[in-house]
Amino acid sequence: MSPHDTVLEPTGDLLALLRALCDLPSVSGSEAAIADAVEAALAPYPHLEVLRDGDAVVARTSLGRAARVIVAGHLDTVPIAGNVPTTLVGTGDDAQVWGRGTVDMKGGVAIQVALAAALTAPTRDVTWVFYDNEEVDAALSGLGRIVRNHPDWLVADFAVLGEPTNAGLEGGCNGTLRVEVRVPGVAAHSARSWMGTNAVHGAGEVLRRLTAYAATDVEVEGLVYREGMNAVAIRGGVAGNVIPDECVVTVNYRFAPSRSVDEAIAHVRELFDGFEVTVTDASGGARPGLDAPAAADFAAAVLTFTGGAPAPKFGWTDVARFAELGIPAVNFGPGDPLLAHKDDEHCAVRQLHLCHDALRSWLTT
Template sequence: MTASLRGWRGPPGSPGRVAGVTTTTSLDLTADLTTLTAAVCDIASVSGDEAALADAVEAALGAYPHLEVLRDGDAVVARTHLGRDSRVVIAGHIDTVPLTTDPVNLPTRLEGEGADAVLWGRGTVDMKGGVAVQLALAAALTEPTRDVTWVFYDHEEVDASLNGLGRIAREHPEWLAADFAVLCEPTDAGLEGGCNGTLRAEVRVAGVAAHSARAWTGSNAIHSAAPVLARLAAYEPASVEVDGLVYREGLNAVTITGGIATNVVPDSCVVTVNYRFAPSRSVEEATAHVRDLMAGYEVVVTDAAAGARPGLDDPAAAEFAAAVLGVTGGAPAPKYGWTDVARFSALGVPAVNFGPGDPLLAHKDDERLPVAQLDLCRDALRAWLTA
């Protein structure tokens, strides 16, 4: 059955509409994974323009009687109701960062053959390869050994207040009720536990404006920001072990602004810093750390999100790790960036990252995916869901 709860979809502008790129189409969930991934990618869905892809996902999943399909805005949820002893959520976002025209990164193109084939194009890594794996399994697994909630959500690549998963958590928390969750973010087909937290803050430096020909009558705020930059340059980020995984922290200046004209001594300068902190720290502890480092300066936190501990000691997580690593090999690793596993953690649901694609290629103009990873991730998830 299909229930449609349509909310705000974002502006109907054209950031995702490029000549030669599909805007509306149907998806064949029984196609081979390379074909399905290309089809999902070729429905352009830059953040704020996900409606066409959400429509296609909703229609495709609605054809399968073993799934209940729900929708909120441009987020689509499909779930089984088999009366299993446990329920898991498998989630992925359907939006991408903006397209480029030089080079053109949509439509997708396939290079090579067989196990060496590579699919190029926007979204192949972040994260429509993972979305295609989700769609194929949602259609194929009519009798999984766990009840499954498949989540396809919007607005992940933009401001956190617009995030579709966050919106579902606020407005339909029962849709996300589960014993365990998997986020199909790109991990190079490896298992990555938890994620770092992130904090952005403005370090504000004051000065006194003056004519630049008589600079001695003022105080140059940009010059006075030099000690801020020196502290950041000398900062040695920590590596912190959390539940057996080592998370690398980082604290960097990411923007600097100041001055109003080329003949005026600036009376203000703002250095924006981004602190990526281990999930053992709270947002409050991360804030205190930045304030301590920048003692003597005004520090204004503009955005912050807590990380998520790995949670691999949870029985459901340990069972997932054993099943998946039995197919892919390797060992669990930390997720250095922030991902929506933190949202599940806040809901009390243990969660991990697992999906195809090299995260170092996410958002790059030469984004590309070895298609062999699609089959590997599908097979690993299927082994877990049918064990």
């Protein structure tokens, strides 16, 4: 069967729905089939208005409730690493489902699809958002495209992003910044290397500064965010007998939401003073915002199910995009975020049902 023929059963078994979503490959840039499947699954329900923009799908109620909330999740995954189709280990709520996307974040998407179909009369109007291209550069984001093309689709009082949180509540998120640090050199034949300047060797100073960099913990509104500065790629050289005349180190800086993007850029430029620094991608973080009434109400409701206390989100998520729109937002979904993007990605079935039941209770009481 072609991926475009996949049929989702939103009112069937939640675990089966998750596995169907994960077994439908949707690496960033190739989300058409899964978007088609989600749209086809929700279109028959009369209580939903289903909208489409590219490979993003929006389904919303219009019941005239006093408040409207967004429940959102991305459809894409990082590249598959031999971990599709999914496998199930164990039985019952002690089981774990293994495979790409089980954590990041088709568990959250499965819950969205199931509840969108089932909740014909929620106590709040709900806009269910399924979008593409979250795992790549911010400029490609399907959610960003909706902001530009259909801002009226994202009018709401509060938003929940189903990113993996170990079934806990995570507030805000770190910002993320990628830069290219260029090290110049002078090309020469490698047999006469003294006639050139080796840019790859010169990159050692960039790496030394990164190695010496001390990550800091920053408290923001009672939550402690951990920053990080790391080389994530390096390139240089044109041939096996040529001294490289340029080396480029790509650096990713994860910064606490107390910093603006401009402040983060200034910090990176200061660290690499003396080198050419080019910003290639930047997204600001989001402060926790848990003191907003809607966020406090949500926290009280879901923590009744899950226990624990709110925690910071160390990775960047689209709560930052909602914050830019003036919409308080939190992260809440099944799966251990430490397993996101790993070859052994897997999600506890217990968490899948726990998050489903918590969201259902909040939306029906």
